Amino acid sequence: MAEAKTTETTEDDSMVDEYKLINLIADGTTTQIWEVKEEGATTSFVMKRLLPEPMKNPEIVATMKLEAKVAGALDHPNLIYLHKFVKSKQHVYLLMDYFRAPNLRSQLSSDRLSVQSRLRKLIESTAMALGHMHEKGWVHKDIKPENILISKSSEVKVIDFGLAVPVAKGLGKLFGKPKTVQGTRSYIAPETIKKLPLGPGADVYSLGITIFEVLTGKTPFHGENPKEVLLKHIGERPVAPSSINPNVAPEFDEFVLKMLAKKPEDRFQSMEEVVSSLRNVKMFKAEISEIIAQNKAKADQEEKESMQEKRLDSRADARLSQLVKDDPKLAAELIAQRKANTKKKPTPEPPKEKKPQPAPQQQQPPQPMPGGYPPQYQQPMYPPQPMPPGQPMPGQPMMYPPQYQGQPMPPQGYPPQGYPQQPYPPQQQPQQPPPQQQQPPQPQPGQPQPGQPAAPPPQPPPAAAPQSQAPPKPEQPPAPQQPAAQQSDDSKKQEKNDDDLPFMDELPDVI
Structure with missing residues (x-):
């Protein structure tokens, strides 16, 4: 009879003695836990079965035997119940109640x-x-x-x-x-x-x-x-x-x-x-x-919000699909616009752009004369062109003499005829005004017409001459066109005139 069982087990690996292996519950290094049923019965059991290699180890077999001895001596509803222990040349296993619950x-x-x-x-x-x-x-x-x-x-x-x-x-x-x-x-x-x-x-x-x-x-x-x-x-x-x-x-x-x-x-x-x-x-x-109920309510709310978002997205997709069917050309434009908007998402500015900019004095051309030009003459004499700071205007290296400070500037056509058109030497700063005999007569206000060359005006009255010929103050010297290196040295010595600051925005137009 025993030989028949051995032959049957060898021929059919799904059978261990009279028990059919139904489901593998756990697989370890020395044992396997199987759900089994006896042939012709409906009741399930748990079989703790030694693997073939561990069966050759006497210590492992002794441990299985000890477990059977302890379990057989116990009888409590909270302890697993042992039905039998089998040790043979083919199998070593424990047959216990099947408690359907996870560990x-x-x-x-x-x-x-x-x-x-x-x-x-x-x-x-x-x-x-x-x-x-x-x-x-x-x-x-x-x-x-x-x-x-x-x-x-x-x-x-x-x-x-x-x-x-x-x-x-x-x-x-x-x-x-x-x-x-x-x-x-x-x-x-x-x-x-x-x-x-x-x-x-x-x-x-x-x-x-x-x-x-x-x-x-x-x-x-x-x-x-x-x-x-x-x-x-x-x-x-x-x-x-x-x-x-x-x-x-x-x-x-x-x-x-x-x-x-x-x-x-x-x-x-x-x-x-x-x-x-x-x-x-x-x-x-x-x-x-209470904690479980709160977590469940929170999870339900998050799921509800997620479903609403999915529903809105599905409605939008449905409308877009209908639009594609009705007007494919318009739908293609909308899709292209959506892709363009996605690409134009603002990106954070790099840190280097937040650094303070260098001082503007080194990049600005010379400031206008104290008092500025009258409003009617604030227009460009030449076509506005970007010039490097500190370089004279090509073909017109002129200065504004001190005696004409505060006087109306002649219209386009300045300087008057007879005024010498020679610049200062490039490496020297004029400290005194030019000689009086080189000063052209001052034009009368209001007589020159805009856009026409002005005729030489009569000599100003003697009472006004001393005032116009007085040397300028050191704090506000004339600002002729000069090299950039010399201009940067002089600008450090000069104090900024707050009254001239509003003309800084108009300065490029004057140039």
């Missing part, structure tokens, strides 16, 4: 707030299951989110008894020292690391680490290597969960930190004490159900 790890990754809303029930159920194990003389020793199953209705099952050890009692506390350190480093108790005899306190500590992770999203101790994490379990005090999650109540901080005490005697002494103390503790400042 705590997957739920923490997807919706931690939902787990927090069921945390009280989770702690009570897990603690009562472990309390039953302790009464039967076993320490689980590997409590972590992967080994706790919890349904949406808060029904809990504790699984995986492969690392369980007997509770140290009597002489076992003195001589029952473990040979090796076994456990998951993020959840392992300090006495396990020190290879001390283990009691219920080891499971209290591991459950406290699990609660801390549910509250904060991470375990309390981290390091760059496994040894650093283990040393922190032994010597570093964990932070309060409320320092990471402000919604944790202060009294629940004390509850969790007591479970994480370094010495077993400073923790809760039994799981029954954990359950009784939890009933009088406020866990959160704000109810988790």
Whole structure:
């Protein structure tokens, strides 16, 4: 009969003994978890099956056998129920109840707030299951989110008894020292690391680490290597969960930190004490159900706004599609305009454009004479052309004599006939006005016609001559056309005349 089963299994890999493999639930390095059904039955079971290579390792097989021994001694609604253990040349597996719920790890990754809303029930159920194990003389020793199953209705099952050890009692506390350190480093108790005899306190500590992770999203101790994490379990005090999650109540901080005490005697002494103390503790400042409702309302509002935007976009696209059908030419123009507007989006100015510009004095031509020209003569004598600062007008190197300062400027045609048209030497600054005999007679105001050359006016009266011939003040010397280098030196010595500043905008037109 046994040979028939072996032949059947060899021929059909979907069968293990009388059980048909339905669905692969989990795949590990040494075992696979399958949903199976017995031939001709409808009830599903879970099969924890060793892979072919690990079956050759006696230590792995012994661990599977120990798990079967522990599970067979337990009978609690919050512990997974074992139906049978099979060990043969072809297969080594455990057959257990199929509890259709994900483990705590997957739920923490997807919706931690939902787990927090069921945390009280989770702690009570897990603690009562472990309390039953302790009464039967076993320490689980590997409590972590992967080994706790919890349904949406808060029904809990504790699984995986492969690392369980007997509770140290009597002489076992003195001589029952473990040979090796076994456990998951993020959840392992300090006495396990020190290879001390283990009691219920080891499971209290591991459950406290699990609660801390549910509250904060991470375990309390981290390091760059496994040894650093283990040393922190032994010597570093964990932070309060409320320092990471402000919604944790202060009294629940004390509850969790007591479970994480370094010495077993400073923790809760039994799981029954954990359950009784939890009933009088406020866990959160704000109810988790209210936070979930607020988050849901916010998410619904964001989804509603997003749908409205999509609806508006779809309506616009529909109108555009209809427009394309009715008038393709106009639609093409609108699309081109939209693309052009997209390309013309303003871009931030580069930082270099915000730097202050250099002083305008070095770029401006010489300022007009004090007092300026009369309004009727503020028109260009030559066609406006851009000239470099400090260079004389081509073909007309003229100056405005001091005796004509403040007098009306003749119309186009200035200078009058007979006035010498010789500029100053390029490298010298005239300090005195030109000789009096070279000054042309001053024209009478109002007689010259605009646009015509003016005739030489009669000699001004003697009373006015001294005033017009008086040398100019040092602060306001004549401003003839001169080289740029000499002009920059003189401009440093001169003070700006505020009355001349309004003519700066008109200065290019005069040139």
